[in-house]
Amino acid sequence: MSELKDKLLKDEYKDKEDLRNFPVVALLDITEEESKLLKELGLDTIENLSTKWSDQYAKMAKKVPKERINSWIAASRLLLVEESEKVTTGAKIIMVGIDNAGKTSLSIALKHRGALSSLFQRLNGLTPTRGLLRSKIEVFGMDVHLHELGGQSIYREDYLENPQQYFVGTDTIIYVIDIQAKDRF
Ligand SMILES: Nc1nc2c(ncn2[C@@H]2O[C@H](COP(=O)(O)OP(=O)(O)O)[C@@H](O)[C@H]2O)c(=O)[nH]1
Ligand SMILES: [Mg+2]
Incomplete structure (x- = not known):
């Protein structure tokens, strides 16, 4: 398990493979309800959140504080960057x-x-x-x-x-x- 996964994911996802397709609820700081909202907007997986967030940002911001949204986007992007090993x-x-x-x-x-x-x-x-x-x-x-x-x-x-x-x-x-x-x- 990587340090990032340890810091950013809920326990039950930390050791799983196929991060791209994890549901957004896998992120540590996101509730079931918030993840449903993202799913309705088509941002159902970590990958979709990290690549398509900008199309839905305004809609998300109507229901959730921007600081929370920003931290989810940052977390999903960090995890994917690490996954594709650009960091190393x-x-x-x-x-x-x-x-x-x-x-x-x-x-x-x-x-x-x-x-x-x-x-x-x-x-x-x-x-x-x-x-x-x-x-x-x-x-x-x-x-x-x-x-x-x-x-x-x-x-x-x-x-x-x-x-x-x-x-x-x-x-x-x-x-x-x-x-x-x-x-x-
Ligand atoms: N005298 C002096 N001028 C500098 C130095 N570094 C930058 N400048 C000048 O300061 C101005 C602003 O620099 P620039 O790199 O464009 O700043 P930036 O806006 O932070 O990117 C330019 O006219 C540079 O030529 C320096 O070490 N000494
Ligand atoms: Mg400059």
């Missing part, structure tokens, strides 16, 4: 921080190979990232997926309201601060 072949790093802190610059610098002068050229004239920016770098032979979360306040609200879209499967969070911009940090 790479790492997901999220870079956050307010706009203009230096997130994109840091991510470009980490990826950069070659002369420093050409790096500085690229860093000049960066414009603020809108929403989510993904890139992949290789560190000691491991694929690292860097996700930069654009720092303007309109985006920041979305991250907190829809955490399951951004934070699932995160291994490390880097919080970037521009220490010269005292008034902002």
Whole structure:
């Protein structure tokens, strides 16, 4: 049994196979009644919940607090990510921080190979990232997926309201601060 299954599933499901087709009631923090509601909306299995939740989100949110829904979605996605073993072949790093802190610059610098002068050229004239920016770098032979979360306040609200879209499967969070911009940090 994996640690995740241990943490996220009810006892009777922890050692079972075929996670994709588990009924949603297998999740630790979901009641029979809540699972019936999900079933009526076509989100009957862990796999369906993790892939089709967005179509039914508004309907779910009418009957259940969003925090509960978000935690079910996150749990089902985490379990499936682990099942497909993506977690063991790479790492997901999220870079956050307010706009203009230096997130994109840091991510470009980490990826950069070659002369420093050409790096500085690229860093000049960066414009603020809108929403989510993904890139992949290789560190000691491991694929690292860097996700930069654009720092303007309109985006920041979305991250907190829809955490399951951004934070699932995160291994490390880097919080970037521009220490010269005292008034902002
Ligand atoms: N002087 C200086 N400028 C930087 C440094 N890192 C980033 N910048 C500049 O700060 C601005 C904002 O950086 P950016 O990476 O776009 O920030 P982001 O909004 O957090 O992605 C850009 O004009 C960069 O060229 C640094 O270490 N020193
Ligand atoms: Mg940026």
